[in-house]
Amino acid sequence: MTRAVWVKADDSVGDWEARRDRVTAALEAGADWVLVDEADVERVRELGEINVAAFRTDGDVSLIDDAEDESQTARPDAAIVGKNGEGDGTVDLPGDFSGSADLSTLRRDRPVAGGAYVRILDEGYEAFAEAAARDGEYTIVIGEDWTIIPLENLIARIGEETDLIAGVTSAADARTAFETLELGADAVLIDSDDPTEIRRTVEIRDESDRESLDLEWATVTSVEQIGSADRVCVDTGSLFGDDEGMLVGSMSRGLVFVHAETADSPYVESRPFRVNAGAVHAYVRTPGGRTKYLSELQSGDQVQVVDRSGKTRESIVGRVKIERRPMFRVAVETEGGDRIETLLQNAETVSVATRDGRTAVTELAVGDELLLYHEETARHFGEPVDEQIIEK
CATH class of the missing domain: 3.20.20.70 (Aldolase class I)
Incomplete structure (x- = not known):
C-alpha cells in the first residue's frame, strides 16, 4: 500500500x-x-x-x-x-x-x-x-x-x-x-x-x-584476488548513516551488504554519499524489491539504502563512476548451503558488515561471517520470477 x-x-x-x-x-x-x-x-x-x-x-x-x-x-x-x-x-x-x-x-x-x-x-x-x-x-x-x-x-x-x-x-x-x-x-x-x-x-x-528486510549471516569460504575489472562507485544525492549501505552481488538471489564510505580512513577522506559497489555485471537492489545491473544505473535513478537491521529507504543516484580497478572475488555459503559470490574492489576503503562489525574487504578472511540478503527466487529484467535459473 x-x-x-x-x-x-x-x-x-x-x-x-x-x-x-x-x-x-x-x-x-x-x-x-x-x-x-x-x-x-x-x-x-x-x-x-x-x-x-x-x-x-x-x-x-x-x-x-x-x-x-x-x-x-x-x-x-x-x-x-x-x-x-x-x-x-x-x-x-x-x-x-x-x-x-x-x-x-x-x-x-x-x-x-x-x-x-x-x-x-x-x-x-x-x-x-x-x-x-x-x-x-x-x-x-x-x-x-x-x-x-x-x-x-x-x-x-x-x-x-x-x-x-x-x-x-x-x-x-x-x-x-x-x-x-x-x-x-x-x-x-x-x-x-x-x-x-x-x-x-x-x-x-x-x-x-518501506520494506524491512530479513538479513542473514553467511560464512566466507574464499577471498581471492582475480585481476582487474570495471568497478562502479554509486554516488547518491543523500548522506548515508554509519550503519547504512547497499545490497549488491553477482547473483540476484544473494546480495551482500556493502557499507557506504562513511568511515574515516588514513588513505582518503570519507565519501558519506558513496558506495563502492562492485563490478559492472553485479546487481544492486532498488525500491519495490527489484534489482538493476550496476552498469545500468545513471543519474536520477533510485536505489535502495539498507541498514544492518534491514530497514530500508530510497536514495537518488547523483553520479556513477566506472573505472578499471583490481578486484577480489568473495564467496560465502549460507546456513542452507547456498553458495553466493560477488566481486569487490581490492581497496581498504571498501567495507562489508561482519559479526565483528565493519570490516575492510582487504581484511576479510575465510571463516568470517558476512551479512547478506538471501531469497529463493530467480529474476528476469530485475523482476522476481517463478522459474529455475542457474547462476554460478
Whole structure:
C-alpha cells in the first residue's frame, strides 16, 4: 500500500497568508495533497506542483462542475463535499441517507474525482461515512471525542471501497492512523500550523511504505584476488548513516551488504554519499524489491539504502563512476548451503558488515561471517520470477 499525506489549508486555518504558509509547508515537506476551498485552487497552483482537493461551493456555480471550463488552474484534482453541510454537522443528518444533499452532490457526474469530509460525532456519522465511501474515491474522517475504535470500524468496513483518510493533528497521531488494524488508513489529513509536524508526518508516511528486510549471516569460504575489472562507485544525492549501505552481488538471489564510505580512513577522506559497489555485471537492489545491473544505473535513478537491521529507504543516484580497478572475488555459503559470490574492489576503503562489525574487504578472511540478503527466487529484467535459473 502506498500511503499519502494531505494538509488542511482551508479558511478554517485563517486568512490567505496563514493558508499559504500551510501550502508552502506541504510543498517543502513533500506532502501529496492539500485540502483548500475552491476559491484558493488557482493560487495554490501558482505556488507549486501538488495535488489539490477543494471543498465545493454551491453546485450551481462550482467550477468543479463546469464542463465548459478548461482551466487547469481553477479546477481541483478532487472535489470534496461535507463542509458546511451534513458531513461536518452544520446540517442535521437525514434519517434516510437517500435524501442526503451531500451524497446527492457526490453522486453527480463530475470531471474530477470526488470525496466526502465527515466528522465522526456518533455512530450515525460512521454510517454516513460508509454511505459516502460507496460513491467517493476519497473519504475523509475526522475524529472528535473518539478512541481508535471508530477508525478500526471504518478500516474494516470501507477499506477497499475508497481511500480512507484519517484526520490528525500531529505526526504521532499519523503514525497511529497508519498502523491501526495493521492495515491502517490509506492517508492522513494533518491539521497543524507547525511545519515540523507536517514534515515529520511525511517522514512517517515514507517509513510506513518501506520494506524491512530479513538479513542473514553467511560464512566466507574464499577471498581471492582475480585481476582487474570495471568497478562502479554509486554516488547518491543523500548522506548515508554509519550503519547504512547497499545490497549488491553477482547473483540476484544473494546480495551482500556493502557499507557506504562513511568511515574515516588514513588513505582518503570519507565519501558519506558513496558506495563502492562492485563490478559492472553485479546487481544492486532498488525500491519495490527489484534489482538493476550496476552498469545500468545513471543519474536520477533510485536505489535502495539498507541498514544492518534491514530497514530500508530510497536514495537518488547523483553520479556513477566506472573505472578499471583490481578486484577480489568473495564467496560465502549460507546456513542452507547456498553458495553466493560477488566481486569487490581490492581497496581498504571498501567495507562489508561482519559479526565483528565493519570490516575492510582487504581484511576479510575465510571463516568470517558476512551479512547478506538471501531469497529463493530467480529474476528476469530485475523482476522476481517463478522459474529455475542457474547462476554460478
